[in-house]
Amino acid sequence: MNFEKELNQIVKNRVDVIKKQSKAKSIDEFAKDEATIARLNRIYETKDLLIYLYDMYEEDTELMKRVKKYSLGTVFAEVYDIDNYYIEYYNSGDDDWLVWINDALDQDFPLEYAK
Numbered sequence: 001m002n003f004e005k006e007l008n009q010i011v012k013n014r015v016d017v018i019k020k021q022s023k024a025k026s027i028d029e030f031a032k033d034e035a036t037i038a039r040l041n042r043i044y045e046t047k048d049l050l051i052y053l054y055d056m057y058e059e060d061t062e063l064m065k066r067v068k069k070y071s072l073g074t075v076f077a078e079v080y081d082i083d084n085y086y087i088e089y090y091n092s093g094d095d096d097w098l099v100w101i102n103d104a105l106d107q108d109f110p111l112e113y114a115k
Contacts, residue, residue: 001067001068001072003054003064003067003072004051004054006072007047007050007051007072007076008047010072010073010076011043011044011047014043014080015040015043018036018039018040018043021036022036024036042080042082042087043080045087045090045091046076046079046080046086046087047076049079049086049087049090050063050075050076050079052090053101057098060098060102061098061101061102061105062105062111063075063105065111066105066109066111069109069111070109075109078108078109084104084108085100085104086101086104089101089104
């Protein structure tokens with residue numbers, strides 16, 4: 001599995017869906033559609049967060065174990081979901097952002113360990 005290649009494909013697919021859903025008739029209208037821009041921003045923030053976790057904190061988050069168990073698409077969807085706070089934790093500037101993300105990952109994507 002090539003993590004970044006698969007992630008880029010997920011992002012491309014989601015962006016394509018948003019472009020198709022947009023009612024904008026020109027690039028100017030598209031740029032003024034705040035809801036569409038917010039969804040696009042969240043897609044790219046999700047991508048950036050997952051790449052950062054993969055590159056810098058994979059061992060702490062066990063991201064690849066979660067991806068293998070649940071799929072990258074499922075992990076992306078959950079992190080992207082507005083009802084979850086992964087992006088907000090990451091952007092908070094708080095020193096505990098990684099702890100909060102790990103807690104959320106454990107809640108949303110539990111890994112079973114033999115005792």
